[in-house]
Amino acid sequence: MCAFTGRKRNVWGAGYTELFFLDEVTALAAGHRPCFECRRADAKAFAMLFPFLPGEARKADEMDRCLHSERLNGKIKRTYQCEPDTLPEGAVFARDGYAYAVRSQHHLRWSHEGYQPAAPISGVVDVLTPPAMIEVLRRGYRPRWHDSALAITPQLR
Numbered sequence: 001m002c003a004f005t006g007r008k009r010n011v012w013g014a015g016y017t018e019l020f021f022l023d024e025v026t027a028l029a030a031g032h033r034p035c036f037e038c039r040r041a042d043a044k045a046f047a048m049l050f051p052f053l054p055g056e057a058r059k060a061d062e063m064d065r066c067l068h069s070e071r072l073n074g075k076i077k078r079t080y081q082c083e084p085d086t087l088p089e090g091a092v093f094a095r096d097g098y099a100y101a102v103r104s105q106h107h108l109r110w111s112h113e114g115y116q117p118a119a120p121i122s123g124v125v126d127v128l129t130p131p132a133m134i135e136v137l138r139r140g141y142r143p144r145w146h147d148s149a150l151a152i153t154p155q156l157r
Contacts, residue, residue: 022110022112022114022146023143023144023145023146023149024143024144024145025090025092025101025143025144025145025146025149026092026110026146027143028090028092028129028133028136028137028143029091029092029099029101029128029129029133030071030128031067031068031070031071031072031130031133032067033046033047033050033060033063033064033067034046036060043060045141046136046141047060047063049135049136049139049140049141050063050066050132050135050136051132051135051136051139063132066132067130067132067133070130070131070132070133071130077128078130079094079126079127079128080126080127080131081124081125081126081127082124082125082127083122083123083124083125084100084102084107084121084122084125085122087102087127087129087134088102088134088137088138089102089103089104089137089142090102090103090129090137090141090142090143091127091129091133091134091137092110092127092128092129093125093126093127093128093129094125094126094128095121095123095125095126098110099128100118100121100125101115101149103145103149103152103153104153106118106152106153107119107120107121108149108152108153113148114146114147114148114149115145115146115148115149115152116148116152117152
């Protein structure tokens with residue numbers, strides 16, 4: 001069971017599904033936006049930066065449909081390639097079997113336990129963060145980072 005503001009729900013219950021990630025950077029890379037229930041202010045800020053066409057509504061189900069199409073190709077994670085120095089802060093990419101997150105000018109190696117310092121990476125990488133999320137990050141959305149990332153880059157708090 002999960003609890004939020006005195007309410008309790010079964011995980012994997014009817015309706016929406018609660019998902020748990022290391023941090024918001026990881027969730028965005030997996031194609032999941034902030035929750036309008038438990039993080040309403042962040043979700044509204046995110047929605048205002050989401051790349052819709054002029055005049056389109058910024059509704060959760062529309063964002064979810066877009067993100068779902070960008071994160072999966074059938075049951076396979078959809079990726080695309082680019083140079084890591086073109087990615088905004090909060091983007092996640094893969095190289096040589098490892099995942100890395102961009103934090104300012106740093107590349108932090110991701111793990112289930114947290115982030116580790118990594119040497120700069122150049123050359124083409126596989127971007128894990130969906131294109132719409134990349135655009136939201138480019139437009140100024142600042143995701144929440146795991147404490148391990150903050151410890152590696154304390155000057156960026």
